[in-house]
Amino acid sequence: MKKLPFIQPKKEFYLNVAVLLLVLNKLFETSRGKKNLNIDRIQTFYFLVNNPQILNKVLAHFNKKQIEIDVTDYYTVEKIFLDVSDLYDKKKLAVLIRFITLKGYVAVDFTKEDGFVFCLNSSGEDIVESLNSSYFKKITFFTEAALTLRSKNLSSINTFINSLIR
Template identity: 30%
Template sequence: MSLPFLDADENLHLNLGIIVILLQCLSKSSRGSLKLNNDRLHAYHFLIKNPVKLNQVMPLLGKNGYILSHQDSFSVASISANVDPLFDREALKSLLTILISQKIVDVEYRKNEGFFYKLTNLGETKAGLLNGDFFSEMRIACEQLKGTLSISQSDINKALNQIMRRDAF
């Protein structure tokens, strides 16, 4: 008998939902410019699935820390997060390919900056259907991440590298 536990690293539908919520909340700045390219989306996807890491990164970026739930504070992931997704670009590419093929996500290419992603009208509708405790927590984490949209990707990467090196020892 298996427990009713979903592993967010492995569950396709859960990861599709997380990407949709990230795009719903963070794809555009308050002025309407597109913000989520491959690198930023990849970093945010990792951080939103690892609230303890998000809580460690935010102060390094000069932002308020994320308020952790009791469950997040004392989980196995809080002791040792799975960093493999940080190095798995193909997984994100596969998720985006599915969402684009279903016309949930739209892509815009900018020379010298790469691909940027946003939800289509259908995607916005689908995002509105994602509810429940898990997705509510994802939206709260996204609100915290909004403050990092103005921070350069290299600074976000430096902060991620810093917490990963600190945890390695």
């Protein structure tokens, strides 16, 4: 008897590409128009939008408005036994960024302060506009909630996240 494969959605490559594009679409610049979404910021925000229960705690910690999260985003095996690899696995993120760069979905600039910073170009924006399923609408909602954290020091966000997951 053969076992049926179990596909874990969070490990599906193209789903992760789409989530990354949504993060880049909303969070690539500060409210003052400064591009500052470097690899480290992408990794932190990518982790937060994939873990809305952690996002809510971070928002509360920084006295920002929390979001209403569906019970299915709290009480799943995946959320109870948190996979923190998205926060620490730079190889996975590098593969995703390399893919979207080679596909021509992003523009990359270099700044003295932040190093290489990323934002979507028109091709990437076209892809994001086509992501209209309920799942992607939910991810977009989470990225919009994370907008209030763009101006926060990345080190202080990561320190707080680390205190939550230990």
